[in-house]
Amino acid sequence: MNQPASSDAEKAPGDCSETLQELQLFLDGELPEGERAHVLAHIEACLECYQAFDFHAELKQIIAIKCRNDPMPGDLIGRIRQCLDDEPAEGATE
Numbered sequence: 001m002n003q004p005a006s007s008d009a010e011k012a013p014g015d016c017s018e019t020l021q022e023l024q025l026f027l028d029g030e031l032p033e034g035e036r037a038h039v040l041a042h043i044e045a046c047l048e049c050y051q052a053f054d055f056h057a058e059l060k061q062i063i064a065i066k067c068r069n070d071p072m073p074g075d076l077i078g079r080i081r082q083c084l085d086d087e088p089a090e091g092a093t094e
Contacts, residue, residue: 014042019049023056 019042025031026039043053 014038016042016046016049019043019046020052023049023053027053027057027060 019039022031022035022039026036031039043049
């Protein structure tokens with residue numbers, strides 16, 4: 001991906017705050033194709049969002065490299081399940 005030539009976010013399609021909110025989903029490849037294309041178009045036109053993307057992409061790579069050989073804590077899955085069980089169901093009232 002080429003770095004945008006200027007910091008003129010007004011020329012970028014979409015909204016910077018929306019793009020930044022979707023950045024992690026974009027990096028994880030979890031956005032639907034239409035939304036992915038929209039975020040990509042914005043990042044390619046907006047220097048500030050490109051810099052945020054570049055930082056997060058590099059950080060993700062560094063974490064993956066540094067944690068590659070670390071064993072997963074034995075109780076991690078159980079703790080995640082407990083957290084999910086403790087969360088109220090979406091739309092449920094208490």
